[in-house]
Amino acid sequence: MNLSALEALVGSTNLQSWERLDHGWQGAIAAALEANHPSVAMVTPPNPEALAAVMALAQQQNWRVLPCGAGSKLAWGGLGRADFVLCTRHLNQLIEHAVGDLTITVEAGICLQAVQQTLAQAGQFLPVDPAFPERATVGGLIATGDTGSLRQRYGSVRDMVLGVSFVRADGQMAKAGGRVVKNVAGYDLMKLLTGSYGTLGILTQVTLRVYPLPEASQTVIVQGDPEALGQLGRSLARSYLTPTRWDWLSASTAMALGLAATPGMATQYQSLAASVQAQVAHLTEMATALKLAIVALPDQEGNAFWQRLTTCLTQPDSQTGLVCKIGVKPATALSVLQAIRAIAPTGLGQIHAASGLGRLTWQAAPDAATLLQLRQLCQSQAGFLTLLQAPAALKQSLDLWGIPGNVLSLMQRLKQQFDPQGILSPGRLIKEQADNSKP
Numbered sequence: 150m151n152l153s154a155l156e157a158l159v160g161s162t163n164l165q166s167w168e169r170l171d172h173g174w175q176g177a178i179a180a181a182l183e184a185n186h187p188s189v190a191m192v193t194p195p196n197p198e199a200l201a202a203v204m205a206l207a208q209q210q211n212w213r214v215l216p217c218g219a220g221s222k223l224a225w226g227g228l229g230r231a232d233f234v235l236c237t238r239h240l241n242q243l244i245e246h247a248v249g250d251l252t253i254t255v256e257a258g259i260c261l262q263a264v265q266q267t268l269a270q271a272g273q274f275l276p277v278d279p280a281f282p283e284r285a286t287v288g289g290l291i292a293t294g295d296t297g298s299l300r301q302r303y304g305s306v307r308d309m310v311l312g313v314s315f316v317r318a319d320g321q322m323a324k325a326g327g328r329v330v331k332n333v334a335g336y337d338l339m340k341l342l343t344g345s346y347g348t349l350g351i352l353t354q355v356t357l358r359v360y361p362l363p364e365a366s367q368t369v370i371v372q373g374d375p376e377a378l379g380q381l382g383r384s385l386a387r388s389y390l391t392p393t394r395w396d397w398l399s400a401s402t403a404m405a406l407g408l409a410a411t412p413g414m415a416t417q418y419q420s421l422a423a424s425v426q427a428q429v430a431h432l433t434e435m436a437t438a439l440k441l442a443i444v445a446l447p448d449q450e451g452n453a454f455w456q457r458l459t460t461c462l463t464q465p466d467s468q469t470g471l472v473c474k475i476g477v478k479p480a481t482a483l484s485v486l487q488a489i490r491a492i493a494p495t496g497l498g499q500i501h502a503a504s505g506l507g508r509l510t511w512q513a514a515p516d517a518a519t520l521l522q523l524r525q526l527c528q529s530q531a532g533f534l535t536l537l538q539a540p541a542a543l544k545q546s547l548d549l550w551g552i553p554g555n556v557l558s559l560m561q562r563l564k565q566q567f568d569p570q571g572i573l574s575p576g577r578l579i580k581e582q583a584d585n586s587k588p
Contacts, residue, residue: 150212150232155192158202163193163239173220176467178234180224181215181577184541189215191234197256197314197322197353203235204351205320213572216347218258218286222293224467225537226346227549229576237288240353243267245328251359252311254328257288257352273359276303278455280463288352294344297459298394301503302419303360307343314354315342318568328356341563346578349567363393363419367429368451372403372413373441379483382414382502384435390428392416394455396507399486399498405461406454409442412483414502415458417451462499462508471514471539473523477532479505488526493519505532514539517546524551550579 156164167175167188178189194200207214215231217223219238237258244254248271255264261275262283268274278297279285285295291313296305303309312326315338325338342349371381385395394417398406403413418428429445436443446454463472477485482500489498493515500507509523520543524534528551535550536543552560560579564571 150210152190154206154210155190155203155233158206159192159194159199163195163199165191165193177217177220177223178215178231180467180538181217181226181229181231183228183230183576184545186230189231189233191236193236193239195239197240197316200235200237200240200351200353201316201320201322203320204316204318207232207572208319208570211570211572213575215574215577216292216351218289218292219260219281219284221281221284222289222295225293225472226574226577227579228541228544229574231575235351237286237351237353240288241286244354246271247328248273250328251361252328252356253359254312254354254356255287256354257291258286261285261287261290268359269362272362274362275309275357275359277306277309278459279306280459282456282459287355287357291343291352291355292345292347298396298417298455298499298501300506301395301501302391302393305343307340309358310339310343310355311358312356313339313342313352315350315352317350318570318573322353323350326356347574348564348578349573351573365422365425366393366417366419366448366451367425368394368415368417368446368454369429369432370408370413370415370444370446370454371432371436371441372409372411372444373439375412375483375487377439377441378412378414381436381439381441382483385416385432386502388431388435390418390432391420392428393419395502396458397482397486397500397502398458399490399496401490401494402458402461402497402499405497406457408444411442412486415454417455458499461497462510465510465512465538469513469540471509471511471543472537473509473520473534474537475500475507475509475527475532475534477505477507477527477530479503481505481530482507485526485530485532489523492522492526509534514543517543520547552579 212232215234240256240258242256246253276299278299279295314324396415398413400412404410418425486498496509496511498509527534
């Protein structure tokens with residue numbers, strides 16, 4: 150392809166050939182593309198207008214584009230094809246922080262860590278705990294729908310997105326939503342773009358709902374007999390307790406975190422100090438009555454524990470590791486983790502108690518037959534198993550997402566409406582209709 154046309158739009162400093170990219174970027178990009186992919190350049194537009202011009206040229210030339218932010222989750226999703234990578238890291242400005250309205254508007258390429266630091270100065274925060282929190286951009290966070298254990302109290306990241314600006318595949322700039330919490334105008338494109346992996350458009354600006362930082366926080370980890378743990382979970386669900394985080398942990402996950410080699414239930418309570426103390430005391434009383442072991446961690450130690458948990462479940466070996474997202478009935482989450490360990494004992498497992506969503510991780514990926522067995526297990530509980538990060542051979546041999554029924558055809562029709570030429574992240578989220586027609 151002719152790089153000079155792109156250089157004319159963004160400037161020479163914002164265009165890097167493959168040879169000029171450092172090894173970290175080369176590895177991240179290679180993990181997102183099919184084997185033996187051609188060397189691709191990276192374009193980093195300095196502003197939304199330049200990004201729109203780049204996309205207009207890409208459509209005109211029928212160039213395939215792989216959008217990204219910091220590149221921390223490029224290994225997630227299917228193996229795609231690209232003529233160049235479009236990076237939004239220069240779109241990193243804070244547009245507006247409406248402290249009294251509990252909203253913040255930022256460009257999509259801004260680092261989540263920088264957003265949290267700004268919010269903390271006003272006693273606020275964005276309640277997400279994604280993978281790679283020190284590198285993740287806001288746009289990448291939304292594009293992958295990556296939330297974490299805080300969804301127990303605050304919901305998923307799509308529940309926090311109030312408005313977006315994005316560039317369509319044809320280079321046109323579009324908006325949806327607004328900058329206020331109560332906004333019902335127009336179509337809810339925010340939820341459609343969340344988790345779309347850059348296949349429907351490229352985010353340039355986002356308005357998010359934020360929350361006050363809690364006064365006090367404490368984490369409580371309970372371990373022991375699975376039957377007693379299950380009874381504790383049922384009692385907790387019926388009680389007045391309101392955990393901010395509540396996860397089931399497999400025995401192998403507990404061991405990886407330096408705990409006893411038994412299944413566990415990890416909870417965090419955040420509120421006024423008196424409320425936190427009362428809730429922890431009540432949980433301790435229930436757990437003690439069931440003869441379960443209890444570990445209580447104060448504020449900073451507790452936050453460090455949750456960060457270690459996220460790291461364990463999202464950052465395996467980059468070459469051989471496997472990260473899966475799963476969903477099951479919340480009521481069966483603990484028993485499913487037990488069954489998963491019996492099938493593939495070296496893996497780590499975590500399931501959010503309220504939603505039944507979670508992650509499975511292996512340092513060395515199991516074979517395809519084992520993964521199909523695990524998928525059948527999840528599906529038997531009205532759930533699913535999808536592969537996020539996996540060795541290329543597994544991604545090529547297995548249906549990555551396990552999308553049921555007519556959902557795939559609906560996604561393909563949406564893709565056709567938003568990107569009829571199929572130039573945005575082709576192959577990363579779904580197989581385009583042209584691919585499905587091949588023998």
